[in-house]
Amino acid sequence: MNQLKEALETLKDTGVRITPQRHAILEYLINSMSHPTADEIYKALEGKFPNMSVATVYNNLRVFREVGLVKELTFGDASSRFDFVTSEHYHVICEHCGKIVDFHYPGLDEVEHLAAHVTGFKVDTHRLEIYGTCPDCAGKEVH
Amino acid sequence: MNQLKEALETLKDTGVRITPQRHAILEYLINSMSHPTADEIYKALEGKFPNMSVATVYNNLRVFREVGLVKELTFGDASSRFDFVTSEHYHVICEHCGKIVDFHYPGLDEVEHLAAHVTGFKVDTHRLEIYGTCPDCAGKEVH
DNA sequence: TAAACTAATTATAACAATTATAATCTAATA
DNA sequence: TATTAGATTATAATTGTTATAATTAGTTTA
Ligand SMILES: [Mn+2]
Ligand SMILES: [Mn+2]
Ligand SMILES: [Zn+2]
Ligand SMILES: [Zn+2]
Helix, strand or coil: HHHHHHHHHHHHHHCCCCCCHHHHHHHHHHHHHHEHHHHHHHHHHCCCCCCCCCHHHHHHHHHHHHHCCEEEEECCCCEEEEEECCCEEEEECCCCCCCCEEECCCCCHHHHHHHHHHHCCCCEEEEEEEEEEEEHHHHHHCC | CHHHHHHHHHHCCCCCCCHHHHHHHHHHHHHHCCCEHHHCCCCHHHCCCCCCCHHHHHHHHHHHHCCCCEEEEECCCCCCCEEECCCCEEEEECCCCEEEEEECCCCCHHHHHHHHHHCCCEEEEEEEEEEEEEEEHHHHCCC
């Protein structure tokens, strides 16, 4: 039920120390309900941790990724965004404002199987994103 | 039939000058049959063009992208890879050696439609990649 | 053809995201 | 308490890419 509590449990179980900075980063990720960049997290917490280094944010996001608490969404030039892991889902992304919306859809097992069959790869996973224009941006375009 | 010839036609039609550097970059993209980075192209051509700037490679890859001759494949940290546009296809990527293999599959119209319906987005396109282990790397792992 | 204009290339500097390094601090353990 | 390992901080370095300004090449106009 309490996502933060569970996340802290996961850290404890994997022998990762729970520092105030880690607690705050996790809390922010969960509460923001969005897909923040490392820098956004850094800036959001600088009131509470005026001396925190940006390296700490990156280091801890990597730790969280390694224990499976967050997923990193990477893009070409722009900075990575981080998603607190709940259930599997895809993302729909606005090409104009960059908004990212969660989108649930059954996994594409058939595509994975065909890819494995055709290429001889041992398939692990896949990445799918939908790109378009969000309702807000579509509204602005009209007039 | 001749991909290079067609590509040069496209450039001519869109009023883009055909310089020796552009000719060579296009030729390399078509003949390499792979997905090279800007730097790989730069290094491959430095014998023929010892004074070519890496900026020229980037500039021209952007030009080619804008007129629809190449697609840019972007990844998180790593550098972009460029794919001479032929028919629509997806990519299967080896997580160990980075190999990229073309993979043909009918478009995922159904996913796009559902995404549009659920999120209210005007959907343009999507991105799908399959990740796993290529046969070469799988072989090495075994012993 | 000569002059004027525009596009492309080059060399180099700047940028931005991320990672590495070394010093310091904190917490756990013996 | 002393020792050790882990975490954080401050800062430097790295890397892919883009911006800038000067130069060169090609095209258009007079
Ligand atoms: Mn998400
Ligand atoms: Mn391809
Ligand atoms: Zn938008
Ligand atoms: Zn491989």
